[in-house]
Amino acid sequence: MCTPVKTFSLVIIFSILLGLKATAQLTSSPYSIFGMGSIEENGFGESKAMGGTGIAFMSGHSVNFLNPASYNGFDSLATVFELGLFGKYTSFNTINNSQGRLDASAKYIAMGFKITRKLATSFGLASYSTIGYNINVTSPVESSVLTYNKTFSGEGGVNQLFLGSSYKITNSLVFGINAVYFFGTITHSESSVDYNYTLKGLTYLSNINLNYGLNYQITNGGWKYNIGLIYNNGKTLTTRDASTITTSTSIETIKSKTNIFKIPKDYGIGLAIEKDYFKVGVDYELKRWKDVEFSNPLLETRNSNRYSLGIEIPSLGLNRGTSKMIFYRLGAEYSGSYLIIDKVPINYRSVSFGAGIPVKGDLSVINLSLELGKNGSKQNGLFQENFCTLHIDISLKGHWFIKWKYE
């Protein structure tokens, strides 16, 4: 049973993981040096196993954060509580060098349930972007033959605290909306142990933005056809800078370059077909990053395109259709990134596969998936990341509210 006690213990695990993320030196990507860092896609556990596909999928055993209209898919009796984590190994490759690093963190925590037959809700906390890099360089001391060691590092990211709901307008049409509070800190620093200084640029970001979603469903003889649409209008985040220069004898607050951080305007469409627990979907998403400009002359931006395909297959044996049914999933994703560094686009492509395994009756599911992919390119002195990510997602279902009503 998903009792509040168990839920809270998961919340504690989540907090510990967030804390560890802050203390352990994890590297997500040196490319996260730019802007808000590496942008995470909104898909949660189930979608991660299907190349991030899900705009046209409904929520069910777990929350589908890609489209707020999906909340209508929650079981009318159960509350879904969900937690996502990942561990990632990346090999970073230049033309003549290769180094590996680990990354691990909690990714999201969410809850969702139906309020009435027509109205459903979900809320939670998810990562929007992360920054994590540590680059050691040897720099010359000007007007001398000396060199010294310098470290560039970055940490932090933007989080999204969301509260959403969906409303079933007609039998086929669901409208959904997420109010998202974006908040976070971005820290970039450069320091030298040799000369005992640290220049630290710290930016606090926040603002509220709305995401909209629609889901239209046609059923025909056991076949379900879904179209999902998502949209958000974009938002410039409010920032506050606190930069400091620290030497062995002083700490001084300095004025830093003012950067503009913007959540881009976003359009997405998804199609899905479902029958007898089989499910196939495709997504296309466009983010208008071209509106966002960087002061760095090496950087250009363009609109990003995400294409993905995902398939879900139920276990075909005796358990099919029962609460012990396992779902197998696979998918692929291609993202033409918004970043173009020195004329080289930093594209993302991956394949994924995984399974949703019921653990105790119909009440809990663990979604495990492995994502293998590449990001970036070795051209023009850049580097390619070959990564392998293990996504772990735990969904608990409970009858909290019903129990409370009759206790």
Add this chain to the structure above:
Amino acid sequence: MIVFCIGKTEKHISFTRKTFSFLFIFLVFVIVSVVSCTAPDKFTIGEDIIESQTDLKIIDTFKVDLSTVLLDSLATSGTGVVLVGDSKDEEFGSVGSKSYFELAYPTFPTLSNTSVFDSAAFILSYSRYNYGDTTVLMSVGIHQLTERITLNESGYLYNNSSVAYSSEVLGTKLFYPRPESRDTIVSIPVNEFGKTFYGLIKTKDEVISTEDLFFDHFKGFAITSESGNNNAIIGFSADTNHLSLKIYYHIDKDVPDATERVIKIPFGTKSVQFNGIQYDLSKTMLNKLNATDNVVLSSQTGNKAFLQGMIGLIPKVQFPTMQNILLENRWKIVKAELVIAPVNASYSLYKLPTQLYLYNSDKHSDMNSLLTLESGTTVVSSLSVDDLYNENTRYTFDITFFMTSELSDSYFDYDHGILIGLKQSEFLSTFGRMLIEGKNPAVKLRLYYLTY
């Protein structure tokens, strides 16, 4: 495996779930511990996409004023060393030292009527310190003070202090110094004086009956350099075990004694022993220096600055253009070094100090506190020797904390100079010396300067 377990009994399922939680937590721990415990190779990929915002440069063009200061006085009392002799050379002129001390009031033995005085001498042991040419025959003498040694209000006596002594010499000694030999003693025979003293002891004269009467009579002694030919200054240990007056006698004039009979009157109070220094700079480049006009720029003294202990010659550096740095924006000094070099070929006869210390100074050129690092550790520089070419023989000091604190109030005080000296105890008890080059190369202030 997991798939296999599910679908069995309820027991199995709950076991599986526990296993799951366990595996999951285990996995997280493994990942976290691998990441945090391994100290992997330095990550270097990504260098090309970095836009550095800091630049570190070295600036060593700030002007440094170098001068020589003659300190007013040095407290030379209580150092435990008797320095005696004369020395002269072209650079530092002539210098001489005499030492003043008193004996202890001992318990005197009762001497039989038959006992007979043999001889008496002041016994000295080398402290191993020496300055000058020790191959020359030395002559030292001992005189009796005509007044008692009294410390001044602050509890010290100085290199320029003196105590009156009788011109009549009690005894002299001519010897080739062997300062490296700690076992060798130098004895200055004082037979006349000793015989009188012996008489007082034998007759239990009133003069030696109390401490006060004793010191009224034996006010103290001065060890002096006795001829104009001395060209070295020798150090002797000034402590109870190594300095004494010994009076030899035997009990019966007709019967030879099996053992040596001696009355030992040891060295007295350590704090009142001091060395008085006489120097003459009139034939050197420092001839303009005196007690009132006590600073001279190196440009007026052959582009060099002078360091010598006991006399109180100490080089000083000041930074006349540092104020200009304050006009610039967005900078920090992350390191500041002071680099000094000895005058070439000036240290073949007189060894360079192995370590130099820095002292804060002020507009009176006083020697104030030792310069420290931010941690409180004393700034010290060891000599770095360039045996091959002698060009890079130098001392480098970390003066970051001095610079950053001086600049912290946005005003650089020119008067806040730095004196380059020996360790305090060496400065007060040795003639350690050095010539600092003032022009080629000049004293360098090397600033590691960060812009951002």
